[in-house]
Amino acid sequence: MQKTEDIKTIDKKTLSHSFHLWFWGALTCFSQEHMQTFGYMSSMLPIIKKLYPKHDDQVKAIHAYTAFFNTNPMLGTVIVGITASMEEARANGKQIDGETINDMRAGLMGPIAGIGDSLIDGTLIPILLGISLGMSTGGSPVGAIFYIVAWVLIAYFGQRFLYFRGYKFGDKAVSFLVGAQGAAVRHAVGVVGSMVVGGVLATWVNVTTSFKLRGSDGKVFLNLQDKLNSIYPGLLTVAITLFCWWLMSKKHVSAIWTMIILVGVSLVGVLLGVFNPGLSY
Incomplete structure (x- = not known):
């Protein structure tokens, strides 16, 4: 049985550092070949350095994140949080290897992209733009200011919440995201997104x-x-x-x-x- 003092844990400062690297650099070195791969690797570096003091162990651990990765960058934050939790479990001797972590990432890319594109691009952004356009009547700058402030606050605190929630639940979140409940959420969000886009179209396009x-x-x-x-x-x-x-x-x-x-x-x-x-x- 592993002693309490030997258990490796990730402190909140390291988690915050990891989150900010993802928030600011999810699309770092973005290309059609790698997409968000390097942004993901960058966000995992503080986690790897915290859990594995030896350089050779760090190189071996980070190799799991060299595989192709691409999803919705906002909701994709939850995947980074989940992998941080799984990486912590691996460092403590749990039956988790790099292939398991990579399989989880690959399995969540599609569902998260489907939910995120419908919820963020198809629902949230049109709603914010609709409100902003209404506030910009007569050339007022209030609408533009509202959109910038609202988007920044929602993007930052929303992604931060998802990151730490993913870390808290770990691989338990996988069954929800790829299971029947996740499919129902994706379908519901898609319907709402279509309704919102249709409403924006009828209101603003003439x-x-x-x-x-x-x-x-x-x-x-x-x-x-x-x-x-x-x-x-x-x-x-x-x-x-x-x-x-x-x-x-x-x-x-x-x-x-x-x-x-x-x-x-x-x-x-x-x-x-x-x-x-x-x-x-």
């Missing part, structure tokens, strides 16, 4: 056309937007939304190229008189 046909006397006999409003208000908005969805979902066009295509369509539309930017020179 595509209209200025296309008109005039007779020989110069009078307008066809106002396309009025006709569309009488048939299906917001039809162009829906059409553009479905077009963007088709590009990104079916044709796998990146978001950046989708925006470039929209800019091109807008420019051509203005030149042809289909769209009116409402600018005066």
Whole structure:
């Protein structure tokens, strides 16, 4: 039986150091080949140095974190906390090796990415942006300030909570994240995210056309937007939304190229008189 004085533990200062390295450097040396691998290794260095005084043991332990890693950087914090707990158990002689730790990391990447992308990118950010846009009416800077402050506070304290919660529960959190409960949470978050995105779309996106046909006397006999409003208000908005969805979902066009295509369509539309930017020179 291991003596109490021989048990290796990670103090709160070391855990905080590890967390801050992840918070500030999760995307350190980011590339398509390694993604978040080096950011993860950096965050584990204080843990490894604390648990393994000998350099050779440190080199052997850190090798488990050289494998490819990529997930949602915010919710991925919980994985770093879990591995810190597992690393502590390994240093104390538990039946955990580098392969076990790496298998856990690989198994959690997908579920955490699914939850994080839906919860953060699909729900939280649109909500914050919606509130900020409402506060920016008339060109007020309050909306931008609110978004920056709210995002920084949520990102920092949210990730810190997840890190220490992952460390506290250790590998017990794995069964929840990859089990039936985790799947239910991912599905629920996805539904909520879709509703929020749809609400933001209906509130803030408005595509209209200025296309008109005039007779020989110069009078307008066809106002396309009025006709569309009488048939299906917001039809162009829906059409553009479905077009963007088709590009990104079916044709796998990146978001950046989708925006470039929209800019091109807008420019051509203005030149042809289909769209009116409402600018005066």
